[in-house]
Amino acid sequence: MIVRQLSKAKQSSRRIVSPDGNWESTRLLLKDDQMGFSFHITTIYKGADFHMHYQNHLESVYCMSGRGEVETLADGKKYPIEPGTIYILDQHDEHILRAFEEMSMACVFNPPLSGKEVHNSEGAYDLDAEKIED
Structure with a gap:
């Protein structure tokens, strides 16, 4: 079993x-x-x-707090995001995310992230980025 606390993880190298x-x-x-898969709590x-x-990667994003919108670039549709x-x-x-308020999101990625990924010039995460050492 794996048990982690968000408050402790935020004080470690797991916070990117x-x-x-x-x-x-x-x-x-x-x-x-x-x-x-990987699971993250993300603040926008x-x-x-x-x-x-x-x-x-494939991603699912659940809004826990805040408001914004996501726009899909293929069709220009805008979807409101709220808790x-x-x-x-x-x-x-391919999409644009806009935060009208600070948003707290629970995110799941498949395949899982290694740990230190940030968006590249195309707005993607590279595969097999540097991993986090606990």
Whole structure:
């Protein structure tokens, strides 16, 4: 069994802050845990407006607090995000995420992240990034 506390993980190398200042993510479950997915609690800062295109991963995102929107670039549709909303990027959807308020999100990635991933120039996470050492 694996047991971790978010408050402790936030004080460790499991907390990753984006270089562009849009988000921070505490990675509670990672590739080395061998569960087949990773699980993160991510804060999207108020005013964030950024492009993502997870070409190597599928992601599900559940909003726990805050408000914003996600726009799919293939069709220009905008979807409101508020507490209780889940959006699922099941087609490697290229999208823009906007935070009208600070948002707290629970995120699941498949395949799992290694730990230190941040978005590359295409808005994706590279496969097999540097792992976190606890």
